[in-house]
Amino acid sequence: xxxxxxxxxxxxxxxxxxxxxxxxxxxxxxxxxxxxxxxxxxxxxxxxxxxxxxxxxxxxxxxxxxxxxx
Amino acid sequence: xxxxxxxxxxxxxxxxxxxxxxxxxxxxxxxxxxxxxxxxxxxxxxxxxxxxxxxxxxxxxxxxxxxxxxxxxxxxxxxxxxxxxxxxxxxxxxxxxxxxxxxxxxxxxxxxxxxxxxxxxxxxxxxxxxxxxxxxxxxxxxxxxxxxxxxxxxxxxxxxxxxxxxxxxxxxxxxxxxxxxxxxxxxxxxxxxxxxxxxxxxxxxxxxxxxxxxxxxxxxxxxxxxxxxxxxxxxxxxxxx
Numbered sequence: 159x160x161x162x163x164x165x166x167x168x169x170x171x172x173x174x175x176x177x178x179x180x181x182x183x184x185x186x187x188x189x190x191x192x193x194x195x196x197x198x199x200x201x202x203x204x205x206x207x208x209x210x211x212x213x214x215x216x217x218x219x220x221x222x223x224x225x226x227x228x
Numbered sequence: 229x230x231x232x233x234x235x236x237x238x239x240x241x242x243x244x245x246x247x248x249x250x251x252x253x254x255x256x257x258x259x260x261x262x263x264x265x266x267x268x269x270x271x272x273x274x275x276x277x278x279x280x281x282x283x284x285x286x287x288x289x290x291x292x293x294x295x296x297x298x299x300x301x302x303x304x305x306x307x308x309x310x311x312x313x314x315x316x317x318x319x320x321x322x323x324x325x326x327x328x329x330x331x332x333x334x335x336x337x338x339x340x341x342x343x344x345x346x347x348x349x350x351x352x353x354x355x356x357x358x359x360x361x362x363x364x365x366x367x368x369x370x371x372x373x374x375x376x377x378x379x380x381x382x383x384x385x386x387x388x389x390x391x392x393x394x395x396x397x398x399x400x401x402x403x404x405x406x407x408x409x410x411x412x413x414x415x416x417x418x419x420x421x422x423x424x425x426x427x428x429x430x431x432x433x434x435x436x437x438x439x440x441x442x443x444x445x446x447x448x449x450x451x452x453x454x455x456x457x458x459x460x461x462x463x464x465x466x467x468x469x
Contacts, residue, residue, distance in 0.1 A: 192356075
């Protein structure tokens with residue numbers, strides 16, 4: 159597909175996330191809020207110390223696949 | 229053959245031991261299945277899927293106008309059901325299998341299903357949604373492949389608003405007779421098949437405590453059933469568990 163070619167240079171890492179989706183998402187571990195890091199394409203759970211990656215527009219809400227925050 | 233003879237005993241004293249199915253086994257099974265799932269299982273499951281989506285569409289038709297019905301499809305898989313939803317219904321799909329989700333995404337793009345708002349990789353027993361954000365949650369051919377169906381049920385109850393609807397399409401084992409015997413003898417294949425032939429309704433919910441509105445047999449030959457539950461909302465303790 160030509161998705162990659164058409165993507166503008168300032169497109170968010172991992173693909174865009176619908177703001178209305180963000181409203182209903184929580185951390186699966188703490189059920190606490192998530193912060194969207196557009197640059198890195200991650201959903202950050204400060205309380206759990208985890209960053210959930212977004213790959214090709216599909217958020218991966220699995221603690222075992224998340225990056226541990228320092 | 230050690231893997232398929234491994235058994236685990238459930239907390240429910242009435243439950244029989246079943247072949248262990250952990251999340252990794254499920255993902256492994258569906259990684260292998262993703263490429264051929266539609267042709268092997270798509271046909272036999274089509275009627276059940278259509279019946280479930282028809283039930284969702286009816287709920288949308290009956291709902292107050294102005295706000296779209298918000299539907300969660302748990303175990304969306306390759307997205308076989310997605311084209312059948314009314315286009316005024318907002319659908320979000322989750323699955324544990326990345327490979328299946330990639331196929332669902334391709335289907336959404338090919339058929340321009342703009343009403344499918346998102347796909348997420350998620351564990352159905354530990355969802356990343358706020359409480360009560362959906363009107364409907366539907367699990368088609370999913371309840372028998374998760375490690376703990378009661379936890380699936382609790383999570384679906386949590387993310388659907390009280391008074392909303394939970395839908396399940398599944399094969400539920402009968403309790404006696406020739407089919408019972410055949411299904412029991414197939415049970416050790418669970419790890420290979422990725423689903424439990426001996427899965428019972430009571431593995432999913434407690435009929436004494438849950439408001440089951442309807443159980444409808446679906447073709448072919450009533451092998452699958454559509455179970456409709458009016459959501460009572462999650463007990464406060466379930467969220468903390």
